[in-house]
Amino acid sequence: MIRALHRWPGLLALALITVLSLSGAALSVFPAAERLAAPRAEAGQTVAALATRIKAAYPGLEQIRRAPSGRITAYWFDQGAPGAAVIDPATGRGVASADPNPAERWLTNLHRSLFLGDGGRIAMAAGAAAMLVLALSGAALVARRAGGWRHWFARLRGPLSGRLHVEIARIAVIGLALSSATALWMTASTFDLLPDAGATPAFPADVSGETGVALNDLATLAVTPVAELRALSFPYPGDATDVFKLKTDRGTGYLDQGTGALLSWAAPTGWARVSETIYMLHTGQGAATLGLVLGLMALGVPLMGATGVLIWLAGRRARPRIRANQPAGRADTILLVGSEGGSTWGFAATLHAALTQAGQSVHAAPMSAFAPDRYARAERIIVLAATYGDGDAPASAKGFLDRLAARDRAPGAALAVLGFGDRSFPAFCGFAKAVAAAAEAKGWRALLPLDTVDRQSPQDFARWGRALGNALGIDLNLDHQPVPPATETLTLVSRRDYGAAMQAPTAILRFALPRARPWQRLTGVGFARFNAGDLIGILPEGSAVPRLYSLASARRDGFVEIVVKKQPGGLCSGQLTALERGDTVTAFLRRNPGFRPDRGRAPLILIGAGTGIGPLAGFVRGNARRRPIHLFFGMRHHDSDFLYGEEMPAWQDDGQLARLVTAASRGARRHYVQDALRTEASEVARLIRDGARVMVCGGREMAAGVSDAMAEILAPAGLTPAGLKAEGRYVEDVY
Template identity: 80%
Template sequence: MIRALHRWPGLLAFALVTVLALSGAALSIFPAIERVAAPRAEAGLTVATLAGRVHAAYPGVEQIRRSPSGRTTAYWFDQGMPGAAAIDPATGKGVTSADPNKVERWLTNLHRSLFLGDGGRIVMAAGAAAMLVLSVSGAALIARRAGGWQRWFSPLRGPLAGRLHAEIARVAVIGLVLSSTTALWLAASTFDLLPDGEAKPAFPAQVSGATEIAPDKIAALRHLPVAELRALSFPNPGDVSDVFTLKTDRGTGYLDQGTGDLLVWADPTGWQRASETVYMLHTGQGAAVLGLVLGVMALAVPAMGGTGFVVWHAGRRGRPRLRGNQPMARAETILLVGSEGGSTWGFAATLHAALSGAGQRVHTAPMTAFAPGRYECAKRIIVLAATYGDGAAPASAKGFLDRLNTAENAPDAAMAVLGFGDRGFPAYCAFAKAVAAAAEEKGWSELMPLGTVNRQSPQDFARWGRALGQALGIDLELAHQPVLPVAETLTLVSRRDYGAEVQAPTAILRFALPRPTFGQWLTGAGFTRFGAGDLLGILPEGSPVPRFYSLASAHRDGFIEIVVKKHPGGLCSGQLTALEPGQTVSAFPRRNPGFRPGRGHAPLILIGAGTGIGPLAGFVRGNARRRPVHLFFGMRHPDSDFLYGEEMSTWQEEGRLARLVTAVSRGVRPNYVQDALRSEREEIVRLVRAGARVMVCGGRGMAAGVSDALAEILAPAGLDPAALKAEGRYVEDVF
């Protein structure tokens, strides 16, 4: 609901809100210019002295006004002709025209009414309302994305356009809410929808009847600083019943034109003070710096509009169009989708079509739209959930578990959960498992046990679909064709070969970084944003199923690098290790956020063997801040497969690598990486106590041996790998 409330006003009112914001930003400059350019009054100058100077220069003066910015303007009649000028308080004489310049007048008319009079004012008020809705709903979405209001400024992830949209918004949203709210207040005041509230004292019934007291002789003005003056109106010449009208920050009063006595006074009402504050906040008059800040924040509107459109368009492109998607209140089957990159939506579309073809009324929506109170006819709810990183909720499932846990009762409809993931990762379908566990704890009835789909397998999906059909009492065949990410052609620029002497041919392959399109740069698609530890999907010839390799480089390195070992009969590894410089492969990147070194300066303990050195070497290469990195590397023989051996000494000299410990399994004294860890047990304990993060990359057997060795090493210190994993300080990338 919040997302729709944010999306549609933005799409429909983008042009109007942009005009409103840009014209407001331009107008915010003028109060600052006026404050700087206005002649300054000398210290201690009183209204009496100022009025005397102006009256001497312009005997027919009718009124003196002082704006919150400090500009003083006089209005007079000279031989029946009106005149006005901004004056110098030191002389009382005019120094420049009182009228705003043509640019300011043009911008003001554009900003207030689009040059369309009252009709235009209504349109611009609607634009301000749209901006307020966008700001409030956007703030709610950012809080949800960040994990709560208390984590408002926590780091964000996702494509560049989405991150830019959110980063700009969470800085500018306060200013936009303030500007739009005050704009609506002023619009309502213009159409008399709010009470006037101005303090207007009753006109005095008795005056002295005398005239022409010199303004500099009036006692009330002689003790009033110019800084407090709003306006001083002079009595009409020859009218003995008229009075001086004085407006200050503290109220409004009338002064006898013959004696200068204060006849009556009225303090400002609370409503008047509120209205003046709103005017100051919106225009910057009297708060030039604040006005400039709000003007800069208004410039965020077109930027957020552009990035928001890109996000919306990418979301539509990544989400399949569902035919016959029934309203949630009428549907008997609810499909909820939790997807990060969009692939799970493809499976949902296949299931949606199959169930609809079987006569079911189906409503499909993201998990963020979970609204059990509106599922009036639902008999079953099916959740298709991917996992992001190390067990986190994917983008379209943010907040689902919170809403489920806070719901008073579980929905009446039975539930089925299908998880999507990769068995090569420790957190395989972890989010789907968390959903199933939370539903069970809530007492939600189970339609069928938790199912899983490994590596987008159509066979796993079809097998689960047949089981679902049996549970529903219908024939259900799910023939799904996964849509792979768009692959790009990578050209090999260099290769380094290792391991032939130990019958383990291995190569470090470096590919040229393809030039991104503008659309890719803006959305973060393709190879515009990747880091060491992310994955490179390779599409081998003769197979529709990609193979994934850990990246040993980051985008900032300017190249794409992987480490590949040739496996007997391996289709992809065989093709890769046969590549020569100049030849190409089709590939695409995949994020792997669960295997990142993280921020901060806490030590890193990197543990790898064989090709597992790839991402670890990438972390060391990217350690420009000289974070303490301790690398434990296992190899067969240093003369054959010491991968990145040439760079290690350089990295140590540059401070990127604090310590290197190697383990050789075919040397004079064979040992493995877990043996190297045991030999450094005291140092390991010290580093872990200092907050070190442990990162392990390599085969499953090696990873299991490392886990056992660390459990043995840390136990005397009251620590263990399981606790480190729970804290996010022990992560693995195993294959």
């Protein structure tokens, strides 16, 4: 519900909101510029002294106004001709034209009404309302994604567009909510939809009928500082029944032009003060710094709009549409999905359709929307949970475990948990296991024991579906047809072979860069934008399940490169290592933002073995800023398995690689990469104390050995690999 409330106002009113925000940002500059340019009144200067000076310069003085910026403007008549000027309080004479800035006036009309009068004002009010809905719903979504309000600034992961969208929203949401709410108030005031906030006293009946009092003899003016002045209007010449009208921060009053007496006074009402405060907050008049801050926040709207559209398009591609999705309060089966890249939603759609066909009323939602109090009729809750990284919650499951832990008791509906993962990873279905363990600890009644699906296997899913059907007493046939990703055809342009002498054939395969279409360049989809460390999915012939390989190149390198070792009985690796120049493969790209160098200047410690050198070599190749990189590389034998050995000396000469340490596990002395780390323990510890970031890529046994070695190296400094991981300074890409 919140997501839909956020999505549609943004998509439907994007152009209007963009005009509103950009014109508002431009207008925020003028109050600050006016405040800097306005001549300043003398300390302690009174309205009487100021009025006397201006009156001497302009005898036909009609009115003096002081803007919230401090700028003083005088209006007069000279031989029947009106005049106006910005006044220097020190001399009482004009120093600049009082005419409005043409650019400011044009922008104001655009911002208020699109030059369309009252109809335009209503349209811009609708835009402000849409912005307010976006700000409030966006704040709720940011909190949900971060895992709660307490984690508002938690570190993000995922595609660049999504992270950029949320990072801007974290900062700008307060300003946008404030600007849009105050805009709606001012529109309502313009159309007289709010009570009259006026505080003007009734015109006095006891005027003396005398004239000619000197300005310095007006006691009220003599004790009123210029800093409090808003406006002073003079009596109409020759009209003895007219009076001075004084408006200040403290109220409005009438002064007799013959005796100088204060005839009446009215302090501003509470409602008037609220209206003035709202005007100040929206326009920046009287709070120039705040206006500039709000203007800067408004500049984030176009970027959030663009990234929001990209997120929406990516979501539509990755997440299948679930038809006949029932409201949560009327469903007897609640289906909660935890997915990172969107593939788990495909299984959810298949399950939803099968249960609906069997007569069930089903509601599907992300795990982050877990709200048992809304499930009034639910008899069962089914969780389909993928795992991100080393057992972490995927993007759409943020906050689920916290919400479950915060409950006094488990939901009454029975629970079934199905995990999705890859058995080659050490934390296979780690998040699903954590969900099942938390549910058991809470005393949540189980509908089925925890089960898993390996590598998106339709067979595993169908097997679990039969077990679910038996538990429900229905015939449930889950025939899942994976939605194939959008693929490109890659043509092999070169290969380098290694490892033959050690009976471990390995190849560096370089493919031509696919030509990106204009739409791909604009959105960054496919191979239009990628970095070393991202993943390439290869669809081997005779299989619908892709194999993932880490990229050793970035888009700027002009080619697509991977490192592949032939595995015994490996379908994909066998086909890849058999490729000849000119042969093609079908592939797709998958982002891997969690495994790439940050933008800092701190040293990098890259640790890899075997084919794990691929993305690490890509990081070194792309090190144009000459950041200090220390590479630890483990291989079987220097003579046959030194991948990228030809490039390493050139990278060192160019300053792209500061240091290379190798270890060979075959030869006169067995030496693994973790042994090389221990040999260089003092230098490794020094680098990490100086802020270095560690990146590990390779097999899980190697990664475990490296973690043990690092724990020994860091212990004297009071550091641990787990602590560095929590800081984002120790990352792994393990297979």
